[in-house]
Amino acid sequence: MSVAPTGRVIVVGASAAGLAAAETLRGEGYTGTITLIGDEPTAPYDRPPLSKEILSGWSPDRLPLRAPADLDVLDLDARYGCEATGVNISESTVLLADGTEVPYDGLIVATGVRPRVLPGTPAHVLRTLDDALALKDRLGLGRTLAVVGAGFLGAEAASVAADLGTRVTLLEPAPVPLAHAVGEDVGRVLAQVHLDHGVDLRTGTGVSEVVPGGVRLDDGSVVEADTVLVAVGSRPNTEWLTSSGLTLDDGLVCDEFCAAAPGVYGAGDVARWHNPLFGTSMRIEHRTNATEQGVAAARNLLGAQRPFAPVPYFWSDQYDLKIRAYGHLRGHDEMRIAEGSLEERKFTAVYRTADRLTGVLSVGMSPKGVLAWRRSIALRARWQDAVPASSAGMAR
Amino acid sequence: MHVEVDVPRCVASGQCVLLAPDVFDQRDEDGLVVLLNENPPAELHDAVRESATVCPAAAIRLEEA
Known part of the structure; x- marks a missing residue:
């Protein structure tokens, strides 16, 4: 089931994933209404700087993800400071905290997580x-x-x-x-x-x-x-879906198309979906996944039927270290240093799961060099083909 | 279409380079964005729009004619 270009779409969650979904709907030619519901009082803003630049002096006015004029172009029915409290799948309505019920033809759930x-x-x-x-x-x-x-x-x-x-x-x-x-x-x-x-x-x-x-x-x-x-981790914001009949299991459970039910899609930190590239279900709290999955969910809501099979990416700045990682590192069987050295804190570490190269993490290396490893991960490269035998092996 | 990049915001994720390598590149030393073509041809517009959408630092801004 896909939404007609003149339908009614509700996006619950007005952060990176929800914004990407709304922007993609418009970019793909959808001209119907887009109701963007966010429980915070502000327009979508960026979160990674909260643990870095904002603490060290950035002004909060650098945080909005889009300039007001760019949001205006999207022609959103934006409802900030508004909480969704439930969804009625059989009636296709979202319930709001103020008691109103908003009908939809398509729903994107992007309600994120909250700290434990x-x-x-x-x-x-x-x-x-x-x-x-x-x-x-x-x-x-x-x-x-x-x-x-x-x-x-x-x-x-x-x-x-x-x-x-x-x-x-x-x-x-x-x-x-x-x-x-x-x-x-x-x-x-x-x-x-x-x-x-x-x-x-x-x-x-x-x-x-x-x-x-x-x-x-x-x-x-x-x-x-x-x-x-x-800072002991997060919990997905799915309580409002408890009586919806949607499947919840450490997140909103979605298929490889990010669909949780016909016409209902999940995106971002809240979504647990089947990533066919790694053949496993995952829920990822990475900034880049939020936007990529928002894009994918919106396209599939409009009928693209394209599996969402990304190579996850995250970065972290700690002191003077720049850490970047691509892939699915969790549960790996082996790590090797492919370039540089741990002692110098300049290295590229590659990760094996079964017989495949599944992850790469670099510290202090050229980001362009890391992209080459990403390509190998995306191509499902076998470990023995992708990783030089001379690398320093380190079983986990 | 006119493209602008806000280099101080860039976090060197390389998402734009993956999507539109004819329009965006990265500096070798720190991976920050390099704009190769600020007025890309029409056939690249979709890829550039997606780059702006997925940029995790909101560092790409487009002016569409």
Whole structure:
């Protein structure tokens, strides 16, 4: 089922994925109504700078994803500061918090994720502009910050805070940060960089709750800090779909076309879809996936019937390191250094899953060189064909 | 169509280079965008529009005649 070019489309979620979907609908010649519903009060803005540039001094007026004039061209029925509370699949309507019911011919779900929290005293999280501005006020010389979770978000925030002179304690339950995502060897390099910048990284350290003036660790002791940032992952925003009949399983479950039901598509952080390139279901919280999937969902809603088979991409800036990765690194069987060296913190690491090259991660290397590896991943290259036998092998 | 790139915003993802290699390139040293053709021919317009849509830094702006 596809939507006629003069139909009614509702996009729930007014961030990167929702905006990309709306823009693509127009770009593909759809002239019907587009209702864009977002629970934040503002037009779509960019989130990656929240854990980096906004904390270190960017003005928030650099965040909007589109200039007002470019949004006007899209002729959206934009409803910001408006929450969708349910969907009635059989009637094809979306329910809003104010009690109104909006009919649709096509629906795109792009409601994203929200931060997981810890028990105890409310702490800072980092997802919205307000979150970032609140945290920014707490950083600087003479301040102390405890960051719970040394994933990409926590690591980026810790690095900016430390650069601003904040005394930072970074608490991570795993023995090696990010090992599940990038492997232990690369994770150890990233851990050492924190230590080199004076961040008190404590691995193997679980936090049980936030307390006034700090956090309590699993062993009962307390780490004191003026400010606590909790960065322990996210939960997909699917509660509003609970009684919809749509399949929910750590996200809105979609097929390879990003379809969750006839005329209903998912895009961005909230969507768990089958990626045929890797033959597995995935839900990806990467900035680039949000837009790419928004584009794909919109096209398929209009009848393109094209599988969404991207090579996932993410980047992370930590201190002076530029980290870039393509592919599906999680659950890899082997990592090898194809170029450079871990010791110099300039390297390209490639990842094998079964007999295929499935991922590449580079630190401090030319981004153009990394794109060549991406091409091999997209072409489903066999490991033995793509990776020189001379590379330094490191079984995971 | 007139293309502008905001280099300070660019995050060197290379998405535009993958979609429209005749219009966008990247600097070797840091991967930041290099605009090869600010007035691309009509047959490239769709690829350039998609580049602007998927750019993760919203660093590509188009003026359409």
